[in-house]
Amino acid sequence: MSHPHRRPAETELLAPERHGDADAEAGVLDFAVNVQPGPPGFVRTALAARLDQLAAYPSRTDERRAVGAAAARHGRRPEEVLLLDGAAEGFELLARLAPRHVALIEPSFTEPGRVLRATGARISTVVLPAPWHLDAELVPADADLVVLGNPTNPTSVLHPAEQIRRLCRPGRLVVVDEAFADLTADPVTGRREPESLAAALPDGVIVIRSLTKTFGLAGLRIGYLLAAPAVIARLSAGRRHWPLGTLALAGLTACLSEEGDRYTAALAERLAVDRGRLLAALAETDIEVCAPPHGPYVLIRVPDGLGVKAALRDRGLGVRSCANFTGLSTDHLRVAVRSEAETATLIAGLRDVLTSTPGPS
Template structure:
């Protein structure tokens, strides 16, 4: 099967599966905030319209200033990007031809971007269902690598790695002159998250990538940022196309990063729905990862392969994210986003039906 390599755009998935897209469906494959964008964006939308005849600031000064104050770092240590995907692409170009280790399972874009830039790729595979990250197991891989990709909290498992483990990795990579690309695309779904951005001042090889599209539900605008030592940011900036980020995305970003109340409301909602779902999965004997964010991996332990389960859900209009292109998962898990209460209820009803039949 030649299934789409990303979530969302379900029409492509149904075509690949040889099925017609149903009239009514729920897309659980994209990890976007189910609450939707902050209301301030709608309130300011007419103001944004007046700005579309103005070229965007190529240096994104205003947005960088706000992020610098919020994260307490220099503006010279920040690069604004057209979503996390562009930032990953820039890093891959920066690492062109280098030896790269990817801690798997992980966002497939790391491998795609690195292969496009002739990197030599090595996997460090974590084993389910716990997907524990052990520094001792990783040390030998780091010793011969130029860069390490690590997603925390992890996509697709939703697992948050201990801070002590991340620090150990940063220390070892610094000794071995190895870059660490720490993807924090979903960090703001974590309650009381202890940011690693201050550590760019202690670890010269640390590059942190963050997305603004997931928490603020603006994937159509494309916006993210990177934090690293100023020397790294200078080199990466030189690889970025001019006018990479549009004016409306920059204005939206300025509003979003100030909306702390929206973030708190989202975190509270996700926590409550996550607890409700996990309780259900336990009751009906599904295996689920120990997620701390707005998505999770799920599997039916009665099946070695999940393709029949996947196909059944599609027939019922429930669209999860397949995992065939996640090394080590190989389609044996399905990833679901946490959606609205009603949509989550409908998922549980379909899972009850599956369990009744199996």
């Protein structure tokens, strides 16, 4: 299948540092970025209440309150929590562990690989075959740092917690990126976060969590990680003063409040319905869904994915090319789960593109 539409340079789409926000242009209906619209009203109120205090440095009280909220959310001790200037900072801090051999479970979010390659450590990419079930036997035995996502971005695969535990061994740290775990649920029982390790936190596991996706706060940069106190000490040694500002601390505390928990639970339920609607529409359109999705995004594969992406852009629709994810191809596209009306617009665009006859180039 060939499309004459203008498309971004293939070298740009293959760049490891490229993120979906590059496709979320003004005036384009955004299916490329997985951030929810927001922030919700109660978070806005919490942020607005602190605007008059921005002349002062962030306080220890605010920091303790945010740490306590994260600890309480997962039943952890405060000394097992490290607040982050966005979850991406958690990947940067991993360099302080001075790993010798890093195993990256792929395909997955590109940021950990980008920052860990800069450390000079040996890097092994463990590319799981589709549909990307985790297999601990594929990981090199001498890897002292293993990084994976759960649910994985962009495949939306949710690995069983028991399979992740099998990665653990003496002398190894396992980093689990749970950026979208708060929106997962068991499809049968409805139990929230069924495969998260945040509450169990096995020895040798670091869990990195983001709040910006669920609460529509990508511009604020807030997250946290959970790990053993000794690991926290290694990650935070020599860290700058005031790594999170007053608004970040206030936003983090609000997101992790009881009201924030209720909001997340309701959002997870709604997204499950919206995702089911999207999957049904994709099936009716004979578009391949690459794996059963568990996050607020779905990975699809279409012939000439780059051409389809460009043609959708011409129709005012932005989707994420997955050409720069290890183990995926230029035919893979990621689409965010949106409302019923927005999904209908996307499906109409896809049908139009996939059935149109290319004109002269």
